[in-house]
Amino acid sequence: MKVLFPEKYGFCNGVREAIRKTAAAIDKAGSASLPCFVIGDVVHSSFVMEELGKRGLIRVDSPEEIKGPGTVVVRAHGITDMDRAILIEKGLEIVDATCPVVLHSQSLIRSNPEMTVVIGKAGHSEIVSLLGSGAAVLIEKPSDLKILQKGEYPAVVQTTFSVSVLDEIIRTAASMGISLKLLNSVCSASIDRRQALLRLAPDVEAFIIAGDRSSKNTVELYEVGKSTGKPSFLVSSPDEITSEILSFSVVGLTAGASCPDTLFQSIRRRLTNA
Numbered sequence: 001m002k003v004l005f006p007e008k009y010g011f012c013n014g015v016r017e018a019i020r021k022t023a024a025a026i027d028k029a030g031s032a033s034l035p036c037f038v039i040g041d042v043v044h045s046s047f048v049m050e051e052l053g054k055r056g057l058i059r060v061d062s063p064e065e066i067k068g069p070g071t072v073v074v075r076a077h078g079i080t081d082m083d084r085a086i087l088i089e090k091g092l093e094i095v096d097a098t099c100p101v102v103l104h105s106q107s108l109i110r111s112n113p114e115m116t117v118v119i120g121k122a123g124h125s126e127i128v129s130l131l132g133s134g135a136a137v138l139i140e141k142p143s144d145l146k147i148l149q150k151g152e153y154p155a156v157v158q159t160t161f162s163v164s165v166l167d168e169i170i171r172t173a174a175s176m177g178i179s180l181k182l183l184n185s186v187c188s189a190s191i192d193r194r195q196a197l198l199r200l201a202p203d204v205e206a207f208i209i210a211g212d213r214s215s216k217n218t219v220e221l222y223e224v225g226k227s228t229g230k231p232s233f234l235v236s237s238p239d240e241i242t243s244e245i246l247s248f249s250v251v252g253l254t255a256g257a258s259c260p261d262t263l264f265q266s267i268r269r270r271l272t273n274a
């Protein structure tokens with residue numbers, strides 16, 4: 001099988017830096033015989049979380065679970081202002097690994113005296129952190145717009161959101177007399193990986209997207225692959241490479257922004273050795 005690669009794929013700067021800061025925080029806490037925690041996942045990759053867990057990182061679901069002294073890493077997609085206040089109150093050392101792009105979105109909401117419309121996927125860690133950064137209301141799809149009165153609203157979009165769904169939401173809003181003034185945009189790392197994938201489409205029979213199903217960025221790459229009409233497969237490990245995948249002669253292989261190179265290379269090897 002021939003495997004082609006897009007010009008951009010895999011780790012973005014935000015993910016790379018979050019992992020680097022977390023590894024350093026684990027080592028520093030460990031040298032003082034203190035635990036190092038994270039609320040949720042540092043990045044959306046079970047592979048990365050397993051590696052960081054082996055190194056000593058303790059994953060919890062909420063700040064209330066953390067007892068005693070130690071360090072807490074703030075995940076790449078940030079946490080709510082309330083959770084941060086609880087961590088400070090507990091006297092924990094905070095290592096902020098929030099991606100600067102997400103920090104910027106949070107600050108836009110925080111500094112806005114009016115209500116901000118947050119456009120994104122309900123329950124995603126970035127959306128949880130954005131909604132917890134000030135007065136904000138979530139719009140996930142065009143039908144959600146009915147909760148808004150006619151008028152003009154500042155809006156912040158999830159960094160990895162679908163550009164086509166965003167356009168649809170803005171168009172539908174306009175037809176309802178609602179003007180959404182976007183204060184940010186889908187992050188360039190997400191856009192670059194999607195556009196690079198599209199450029200590969202004429203040369204391949206199918207797309208393989210390496211990464212985690214919990215990663216919005218990865219799922220969007222998969223959707224972009226499907227939108228070209230080519231069969232597309234999201235695989236989280238080499239074991240998920242099926243005989244159907246191996247039946248293609250030329251595939252395009254890409255990776256979500258939180259997919260580590262070790263995992264990407266093991267998937268590549270499985271494909272090229274076929």
Ligand code: SF4
Pocket residue numbers: 012013014015076099100101102159160187188189190217257
């Ligand atoms: S995908 Fe964009 S927002 Fe998310 S961590 Fe990477 S650079 Fe930051």
